[in-house]
Amino acid sequence: MLFIPKMIYQTQPLTIFIHIRRLIALLTFPFIMGCGGPDLSAFDLAKGKQVYNNTCIACHLKGMSSVAPKVGNESDWTARIAQGMDTLLSHSFNGFNEMPPKGGNADLSDEEVKNAVAFMVSKSY
Numbered sequence: 001m002l003f004i005p006k007m008i009y010q011t012q013p014l015t016i017f018i019h020i021r022r023l024i025a026l027l028t029f030p031f032i033m034g035c036g037g038p039d040l041s042a043f044d045l046a047k048g049k050q051v052y053n054n055t056c057i058a059c060h061l062k063g064m065s066s067v068a069p070k071v072g073n074e075s076d077w078t079a080r081i082a083q084g085m086d087t088l089l090s091h092s093f094n095g096f097n098e099m100p101p102k103g104g105n106a107d108l109s110d111e112e113v114k115n116a117v118a119f120m121v122s123k124s125y
């Protein structure tokens, strides 16, 4: 009987917070996105893949140690995708914490960045 309270007592508050956040994201995600994920029909995923391979892969490749969300790793993306494409795109154009604007490649057009984000999202839910 003492086992469960002891475990909760010994768990760091931050860990509990992260678990609760993940739980909320997982529970609300299907309602926000529907079961098939976001609608990406407006984007050119093939072109996005090229941009990803040239620029974004430097930080977003699975297995890298950077804090960037890894393409293909669903749990990295669930809560991010739930923010909606508009937020993801605005963070990608303008930068977001350690994510540099346009992934640090100012030569990319808005269109190219949009397609790259859509490609990354399409591989990550």
Ligand code: HEC
Binding pocket: 051, 052, 055, 056, 057, 058, 059, 060, 066, 067, 068, 069, 080, 083, 087, 088, 089, 091, 092, 096, 097, 098, 099, 100, 102, 103, 104, 108, 113, 116, 117, 120
């Ligand atoms: C120098 C490393 C780096 C490069 C290159 C990079 N990113 Fe990121 N990116 C990050 C980091 C770090 C984060 C996480 C930021 C955070 O959540 O604090 C991130 C987050 C993101 C997110 C999620 C934003 C959100 O709202 O959660 C998207 C979308 C994204 N990057 C798209 C791109 C695209 C598209 C490219 C290529 C054009 C790119 N990134 C290139 C480091 C990078």
